[in-house]
Amino acid sequence: MNYIxxxxxxxxxxxxxxxxxPDLNDLATYGDSLADAFAMAQExxxxxxxxSxxxxxxxxxxxxxxxVKSDDPTALINLICVNLDNYARAYDDRAVKKTLTIPAWLNTACDNCGINYSKVLKDALIAKLQQVQM
Structure with a gap:
């Protein structure tokens, strides 16, 4: 979701x-140039x-x-747009436990082959999301 x-x-x-x-408890940052300041502001x-x-x-x-007003006549006031979905994908990589049910024969076969259920499920979900977003 986008926030501005x-x-x-x-x-x-x-x-x-x-x-x-000014709306975010006077959150402050800086940049070495105007372009850098915009990137730092988004971050x-x-x-x-x-x-939050x-x-x-x-x-x-x-x-x-x-x-929005500023006492400094040289100040530039602009809108900053951030996509929190993209930010969460980039920075919120904590694991979330999910429970699933599979047939017993499949569980035995996977265990015998040393298949990592979490990795397989994660890879399959990422592939599915890529298909859906196309």
Whole structure:
């Protein structure tokens, strides 16, 4: 799912940029260039939102971009979009236990061959998802 929050980019004297998210408890990051600052802003926003949702916290409503103000006339206000589905796939690799039922003869045959059920199921589910998403 995509989430969009406004961010304020402040140019620094050394060519770097500081970034503040006013809606996310003044979440801050920076980048060595404007492009780097945008990438860092996406990463910081995704991590903040992912952690909040994982912990059961409610996400704040994003402020409309035209309502975000800065006292610095050189600041750039822009929207940052993050896809939390992609972020979760990349960073939430914890194992989840699932129970399944198979015929006894299949269990015996797999045990005799040393087949790793978890790996086979994981590989099959990934292949199925790739088919569905095409």
């Amino acid at each position: 929050y406004p961010a304020i980019f402040y140019p620094e004297a050394n060519g770097k940029y500081s970034v503040i998210f 910081a926003c995704a991590q903040y939102l992912f952690t 949702l994982r912990d059961g916290d409610a996400l704040p409503a994003p402020t409309a971009i035209n309502a």
